[in-house]
Amino acid sequence: MIHKQFLIALFLLITSIKAFTQNEIIKPRIIVTSDGEIDDECSMVRFLLYANEWDIEGIITSSSQYHWQGHKWAGDDWIDPYLEAYEKVYPNLIKHKKDYPTPDYLKSITFLGNVKAEGEMDLITPGSQQIVKVLLDESDNNPIWVQAWGGTNTLARALKTIEENHPDKMESVAKKLRFFFIWEQDNTYQSYIKPHWGKYNIQTIICDQFWAIAYQWDKIMPQDKIDYFRNHWMKSNILENHGPLYSLYEAYKGGGDKEGFIAGPIKMKGDFRSEGDSPAFIYTINTGLRSLESPDYGGWGGRYVNIRENTWLDPVPETNYNYPEGRWYTKTAWGRNYMRNVYPENQDLMNSYFKPITRWADALQNDFAARADWCIKPYEEANHPPVVKLKNKLNITAKLGDKISLNAKGTFDPDGDKLKYRWWQYEEADTYNGVVSINNASSKKASLVIPSDVKNGKTIHIICEVSDNGSPQLTRYQRIIITISN
Ligand SMILES: [Ca+2]
Ligand SMILES: [Ca+2]
Ligand SMILES: [Ca+2]
DSSP states (O other): OOOHHHHHHHHHHHHHHHHHOGGGSOOOEEEEEEOOOHHHHHHHHHHHHTGGGSEEEEEEEOOOSSOBTTBSOOOTTTTHHHHHHHHHHHHHHTTTOTTOOOHHHHHHTEEEOSOSSTTOOSSOOHHHHHHHHHHHOTTOOSOEEEEESSOSHHHHHHHHHHHHHOGGGHHHHHHHEEEEEESOOSSHIIIIIHHHHGGGOOEEEEEOGGGGGSTTHHHHSOTTTGGGGSHHHHIIIIISSSHHHHTTOOOOOSSSOTTSOOOOTTOOTTSOOOOTTTHHHHTTSOSSSOGGGOTTTOBTTBOOEEEETTEEEOOOOSTTOOOOSSOOSTTTOHHHHIIIIITTSOHHHHHHHHHHHHTTHHHHHHHHHHHHHHTTSOGGGSOOOOBOOOSSOSEEEEOTTOEEEEEOTTOBOTTOOOEEEEEEEOTTTSSOOSOOOEETTTSSEEEEEOOTTOOTTOEEEEEEEEEESSSSOOEEEEEEEEEEOO
C-alpha cells in the first residue's frame, strides 16, 4: 500500500524537476502564413531545419501588400520544392533529432490561403479553412502562435468564418491565440481583426526589428557579428556541400536586389541575402531564454514592449517617442524609417534599436550552420547544442542584501564537448534600473548579492549562457528571474 504522503512527495519531486528543465516544456503550436517573397523562401529553409522544435499545424501561402497572384508572385506552389528537399534530408535529420515531423505530415498541413489580392479576405480558402479547423479543435487548448510573414488576410478570413459560424466559440479560440506579425503587411488587422476580436485582448507582437536580418543587414549588423553573414562564412557553412535543402537557400546575387533594395557599399555576391520574416519563428525556438513567457523578456527573435492593450511593438530608444495609432509597417515603423531617412546618422541609436536581435546573431548563425551539417553528416561528426540545467530555481524571490547562489550543475553537452559558462544580467529585460555585479561570472557556479537600491517588486534577469567548443560553436541558455520582495 502506497502512502498518500509518499505520492505527494513524488508528485512534488516530479513537478520540481519539470520546473528546472526547459526540455520538458511542451512544444509551441504554430501556424505560418507567408507571401513567398524571396526572403520568405530563405526563411523557409531555416524554418524547416527547426521543424522539430514545434507542433506545426499549418504552412499557408497568403498575399501581402508586396505580393499576390499575378503581382511579383512566386507561384501558388512555391513551397513544394522546399518540402521535396526536406523529404530528401529528413532521413539524415532524424539521426540528430528523432522528433522532426515526417515530410508527409508537413505536406498534409500545407495549403494555399487568400492570395488573389492585397488584403483579400472574402474567399474561404483551403488555407483559411485549415486555420479554422486548428482553432476550433477543442482537444488541444494549448497556445497557438499564428505568424504572418506576409499579410494577415488569410488569418482574418479564418477568424471571420469563426465569427460567422461559431460566435459562441470566439472567446475560447481567442484565449489560445498568440499573434506574431512581421509588420502589418496589409490592412486586415486594422480593418477586421482589431475591431472584431480586440475585446479578447489577444497577445499581438508586431515586429520591425526584423530589419537587422533583412535586406539591409549589412548596414545594421555590428562589426563583431557581421562575419557570420559574409560570403566566405556563408559559402562554407551554408551554401555549399550541405545537401538539397541548403542548396535552395539563396544568397545575395550582387548588383542590388530583386526587391529594389540597394546593397551597401560593401555587400558582395554570396553574402547573406535576407530573412526578414525569420524572427516570427525564431522567437518560438526554445533556447532556454523563456521568451515565450513575455514578449519583453527577449530572445533570439527580439524583444518587444507593451504599447497598448495586449499589443507589443519594438522598443524605440527615443524618449517621448509616440507610437502611431494605426498600422506598424513600412510607412510608420521606426526602424524602417530610420533606415530610409536617417541612416547613416545616429548609428548609436540604430544599434540600440536592433540590439534585441543583433546581440544573438552569432549564436543564431552558428546554430543554423550546425543544422546544415545535420542534413549530411552522421551524429558523431556534427555538433549539437549543450543542454543547460540549473540546480537553483528559475524564479527566485529575494530580499535586499540576500546572497543568491547560481549553479549550472547538471548542464551537459550531448557530444561531450567542453563547456564555457557566462552569467550576465539582461539589463534591458529586467525592471531593476541598475547593474548587479556577478561573482565568478565565467564559472559553473556564480553568485550575486541583491543591491540595496532595488525597489520592492522589481526584477533582476540573469542569463546563464553556455557555449560548447564544438564546430560550429553552439550556445544555449537558462534565464533566472529574481523578484525583490521585502
Ligand atoms: Ca514575407
Ligand atoms: Ca556540442
Ligand atoms: Ca533593467
